[in-house]
Amino acid sequence: xxxxxxxxxxxxxxxxxxxxxxxxxxxxxxxxxxxxxxxxxxxxxxxxxxxxxxxxxxxxxxxxxxxxxxxxxxxxxxxxxxxxxxxxxxxxxxxxxxxxxxxxxxxxxxxxxxxxxxxxxxxxxxxxxxxxxxxxxxxxxxxxxxxxxxxxxxxxxxxxxxxxxxxxxxxxxxxxxxxxxxxxxxxxxxxxxxxxxxxxxxxxxxxxxxxxxxxxxxxxxxxxxxxxxxxxxxxxxxxxxxxxxxxxxxxxxxxxxxxxxxxxxxxxxxxxxxxxxxxxxxxxxxxxxxxxxxxxxxxxxxxxxxxxxxxxxxxxxxxxxxxxxxxxxxxx
Numbered sequence: 001x002x003x004x005x006x007x008x009x010x011x012x013x014x015x016x017x018x019x020x021x022x023x024x025x026x027x028x029x030x031x032x033x034x035x036x037x038x039x040x041x042x043x044x045x046x047x048x049x050x051x052x053x054x055x056x057x058x059x060x061x062x063x064x065x066x067x068x069x070x071x072x073x074x075x076x077x078x079x080x081x082x083x084x085x086x087x088x089x090x091x092x093x094x095x096x097x098x099x100x101x102x103x104x105x106x107x108x109x110x111x112x113x114x115x116x117x118x119x120x121x122x123x124x125x126x127x128x129x130x131x132x133x134x135x136x137x138x139x140x141x142x143x144x145x146x147x148x149x150x151x152x153x154x155x156x157x158x159x160x161x162x163x164x165x166x167x168x169x170x171x172x173x174x175x176x177x178x179x180x181x182x183x184x185x186x187x188x189x190x191x192x193x194x195x196x197x198x199x200x201x202x203x204x205x206x207x208x209x210x211x212x213x214x215x216x217x218x219x220x221x222x223x224x225x226x227x228x229x230x231x232x233x234x235x236x237x238x239x240x241x242x243x244x245x246x247x248x249x250x251x252x253x254x255x256x257x258x259x260x261x262x263x264x265x266x267x268x269x270x271x272x273x274x275x276x277x278x279x280x281x282x283x284x285x286x287x288x289x290x291x292x293x294x295x296x297x298x299x300x301x302x303x304x305x306x307x308x309x310x311x312x313x314x315x316x317x318x319x320x321x322x323x324x325x326x327x328x329x330x331x332x
Contacts, residue, residue: 055149056198057102059332063199067209068192068260068310071329072153073294073322074103076266076313079120079130085276086128088266088315093136097143097152100323103311104140105155108133110162118162118170133167137174144179144207151201153209153311155227155262161215168221171210179208180223187218189229192258231310232256234301236264237275241285241292243267246301260310265297267315277315286320294325 056063062070075096077088089096093104111117111132112125120136122128130136133156140152156167171177181201183190201207209225216226228251235249243265248254267285268275278285287293294312302308308329314322 056202057150058100061330061332062197063202064197066193066195066197067151067201068195070198070310071298071308071326072103072311073101073317073326073329074105074153074155074262074311074313075101075317076105076264076315077107077122078104079106079136080122080128081130084128085271086122088122088277089318090316091318093139094143096317097140097147097150099318100326101317102151103153103155103313105157105313106133106136107157107159108162108167110160116166118166121159123159134170134174137171137176140208141174141176141179144176149202151198151207151209153211155211155213155311157213158215164212164215164217164221164224167212167215167224171221171224176208177223179206181206181209182222183225186222189226192260228254231260231262233262234264236266237268238264238266239268239270239275241267241278241281243285243292243297244300246297246304256305261301261305263297263301263309263312265294265312265314267292279316282316282319284320286314286316286322286325288321288325288328294320294322295328298325298329 054060054063057070075089078093078096078101079089080087081089081092083090091099096104106120107122108118109121109125111119112129118133119125120130120133122130140154144150144152158167168177171180181196185191185194196204201209210223211225211227211230213227216224216229218225232248232254233250234246238245246263248256249264265285267278267281269278269280284290284292285294287295289295294314298309298312312325312329314320
């Protein structure tokens, strides 16, 4: 009942708060990651293999850096685009990828009208439905087709506890499964120091890394990885603009040792007990430096865990300086 009430309240807020101001842009930051680990990879096309030696995800330095030693600033709720209060992004998936975002998070639920279809829905498909997962995957696949030296990560949530086989069928139908990375250790978890380099992923043609928060089973779908076997996350739906908390929120009681980690750096505002994205302060929240910025929270978390975050999720990625922050977090 509470989720229905929350959805209805959000919908009402959507009718009341259609217009939100658009904000400006800051600059700069610091942070050097650990040394990278390499891994053996299989050859792909001559074109990918040759260009991978000179540029990977837009920079030559990434080619020899382990996937687990790169910080990505990612798009939180990447598919929910628009001006309504519950929507988290201003620009669509292709535009996000074009601007340099390489980590996309999205919520999935069963369709209201067809239980065999997975949709991208915000909490409930009654509140926000951004279309089918297959369509979303098709956009990402098309972009990967056109950008042969790029590695993209997808983090999907499984709000309806959907069977992993349904995700596998959808990935297969879209054709994107041919790009999906399978760890050499599969079905066992790949250790944090055994990840291939970005260059290896490119040269092997396995340029999509996929995680699912709940319900992954590598014995059934080997390329959809269990998020919490590989990552821990900091608290989400934060309303404290200082972002001073880097504690482990999920999985509960987990150790940081041996896991990559995701910092949830998106600010909410509480209206009538319902948390919605804080669009008004997006430029400050997404700044590279300064109080409450991406850089400031990364420094806070680095002091706690002695290493940089592997991903920082942000709303409204076109605001602020998310790519400058990402570059700084990777030592550029």
